[in-house]
Amino acid sequence: DAKTTQPPSMDCAEGRAANLPCNHSTISGNEYVYWYRQIHSQGPQYIIHGLKNNETNEMASLIITEDRKSSTLILPHATLRDTAVYYCIVRDHYNQGGKLIFGQGTELSVKP
Amino acid sequence: EPEVTQTPSHQVTQMGQEVILRCVPISNHLYFYWYRQILGQKVEFLVSFYNNEISEKSEIFDDQFSVERPDGSNFTLKIRSTKLEDSAMYFCASSDRVGLYEQYFGPGTRLTVT
Numbered sequence: 046d047a048k049t050t051q052p053p054s055m056d057c058a059e060g061r062a063a064n065l066p067c068n069h070s071t072i073s074g075n076e077y078v079y080w081y082r083q084i085h086s087q088g089p090q091y092i093i094h095g096l097k098n099n100e101t102n103e104m105a106s107l108i109i110t111e112d113r114k115s116s117t118l119i120l121p122h123a124t125l126r127d128t129a130v131y132y133c134i135v136r137d138h139y140n141q142g143g144k145l146i147f148g149q150g151t152e153l154s155v156k157p
Numbered sequence: 158e159p160e161v162t163q164t165p166s167h168q169v170t171q172m173g174q175e176v177i178l179r180c181v182p183i184s185n186h187l188y189f190y191w192y193r194q195i196l197g198q199k200v201e202f203l204v205s206f207y208n209n210e211i212s213e214k215s216e217i218f219d220d221q222f223s224v225e226r227p228d229g230s231n232f233t234l235k236i237r238s239t240k241l242e243d244s245a246m247y248f249c250a251s252s253d254r255v256g257l258y259e260q261y262f263g264p265g266t267r268l269t270v271t
Contacts, residue, residue, distance in 0.1 A: 132200075143212070143260070
């Protein structure tokens with residue numbers, strides 16, 4: 046089962062930052078935090094991942110707390126196309142099978 | 158940009174029939190996956206495949222399911238005798254290495270069993 050807790054839904058105004066929280070209080074030292082999103086029944090799309098340092102790429106920023114028990118995905122300037130279900134997933138670096146275990150995620154609605 | 162492709166986009170079949178869902182992973186990728194998503198539910202892992210072998214499979218992936226990489230480009234999921242509860246969106250994914258990597262997902266095949 047998924048080891049993360051996310052709010053089921055959130056709203057965000059277009060052009061504003063969307064901050065999506067995730068709790069992973071049982072995360073272990075080998076586990077990374079990954080974020081994927083799924084736009085309207087399309088295939089999931091990778092966004093970003095991190096271990097303990099904050100990470101940024103062209104899509105988003107990932108802020109991980111010092112105790113690593115929670116994290117926040119930040120979409121700095123949300124657009125209508127960012128409306129999707131966002132999944133926070135913790136994965137063992139040494140998971141040779143590579144499976145992703147999806148939870149219910151957070152349904153983000155970006156409104157004009 | 159390279160992408161994972163899947164065919165067909167929608168497959169309708171009668172209960173008890175065999176179906177084969179096809180995927181073309183990204184060309185230099187070595188690890189392949191199938192997931193499914195029943196309407197309104199979460200994405201579920203089915204199976205991972207590397208070096209012509211199944212690496213891991215879930216409880217869902219029972220004897221009715223099989224996977225194959227018949228040539229250098231295709232990756233297939235076969236369901237031998239479909240049931241109504243197999244109706245779902247099936248996603249193929251691939252990645253180029255194990256460990257820290259992202260999985261690239263295809264657009265999915267919607268399977269409807271009547």
